[in-house]
Amino acid sequence: MNIPIVSLSDAGKSYNDLDVLKSVTMQLNQGEVMGLFGHNGAGKTTIMKLILGVISPSRGKVEVMGMAPDSKEAWHSRSKVGYLPENVSFYEQLTGLEVLSYFTKLKGFTNKKAKKQAIDLLEQVGITHAMKRQVKTYSKGMRQRLGLAQAFIGEPKLLLLDEPTVGLDPIATRDFYKTVDQLKSNGSSVILCSHVLPGVEQHIDRAMILSTGQLLAMGTLAELRQQAALPVAIKPSGLNGSVANDNKLNRFLTANCPDTLMVPEQEKLTVLSQLLNHEGLADLHVESANLEQVYQHFLSLTENSLQEPLLQVKGATS
């Protein structure tokens, strides 16, 4: 039985009376990529800080590689953890190479090796041409790449990336995901926070959706889809409105998209075979609910249920 890289059991964090994070239980295994989604203030950064050991949990237990990350024993495992903060501006007056060498040395590399490692990493993120320039001359995308290079120091076993693709152009984003896939195949585990949902799907194994410090849903994308029971969109073409006259099919049509059938996942195949019987069917477009829709679904669920506890809190404080 291999030990999970990260395990949170009923972990929570409060500042004074404010629960920033209610109780969260999760595990991250070796070589797994977890997406962490939620809007601002949902507790994503708090979870990351707990895992990094920068703050200690108010309740419950946090373990990283079998140790509490805020303890003294975990000291050495810190060099195996990479972190990209959401908003970081590196020392502006230093050059990119100097910044990266500094961080590499702090991760425990000797002076000589640090410089080589730094140059290799800068090459990996594609900013070797600017490594002798001061960071203040860097564009937003270059700064982000520098931050990523910093997170990749020392082939980390665990990577925590807060909004890694912000400011990156499409090619750099593709390169970034390539690196993530590569790290994953080397056995690294990754936790990825993002607002930009399209494009993330195929790179994550599981997703966690958070809202106001509460875990709303967790699982693989397929599991989440099933849980959300979101319909599959089937778009036939070449039928010229004969679907509307078909008694078995027209109940799946909705008013706002008259050409598209919204079919529950379990009836997908029946509907498809019925559609195939129609003459004149030219093409079929089948689309499962994407991450964004799943995310929206879970958020809309809580928006209704959250109203009540909010009112209770108000009543309690007044």
Added chain:
Amino acid sequence: MRQIFTVANKEFHDGLRNRWLISITLIFALLSIGLTYFGAAASGAVGVASLSTTVASLASLSVFLIPLIALLLSYDSFVGEQESGTLLLLLTYPLSKSQLLLGKFIGQGSIIALATLLGFGASAVLLYFQLGDIEVLTSFSIFIFSAILLGLSFTAISYLISLSVSEKSKAAGFALITWFLFALAFDLALLALLVGVEQGISQNGLTQLMMLNPTDIFRLVNLAGLDNSDVNGVLSVAINASLPQEQLIAALLAWVVLPLTLAIFIFKRKKL
């Protein structure tokens, strides 16, 4: 230990890059050479003034300058990194808070120490060649040593400020107030106490009170050994009841160690 050295090295190079070292050295050198040669101008003569006059004027000027420079150099060490997000990042590294703080202290402290040594040392050497008196070197080495301690003390104090506030501009404000309180207001208050309250305070009590201010300890260290004629104000009262030199130096050293320890304590409890 290596982590401390890495941080210290970076801070020291920052000091070189920002031209801090060269500017502080130049300020100190010009000031001390100027005072050495023209210190006697007030009494009508241009040329090398007497040793005690020189050290007295240097000490009275340094007492304003050194704390100001130290505060300026270090007030944003932590709050600045906190604002740019690198503080949080550094703390996820295998680097403890006390290592980071001590590293910064060694790096920035070296800038101050080196500038003091070079700047004032230049005029010490110059004066030594002019006067050919070995006493020049001894009194200057005490002066330089205590000036370094004063600088380190205010570096530690500025860490306290930098760790206690959450905005850089606030830290700058507090640094200015701290400087004003220690370098100016404290002495005025002492003087008021001395003059205003009859039999309120003994000479001994006054000296004890002065231990609460590192700038006053620095003054006592440097002026106690000199002719009384060069010293006036509260100091001349205190000097008569002065403590031995070693005790004064120890007190100044405590003013380095205590704020530094307190800064580590505050840093450890700081919410990030």
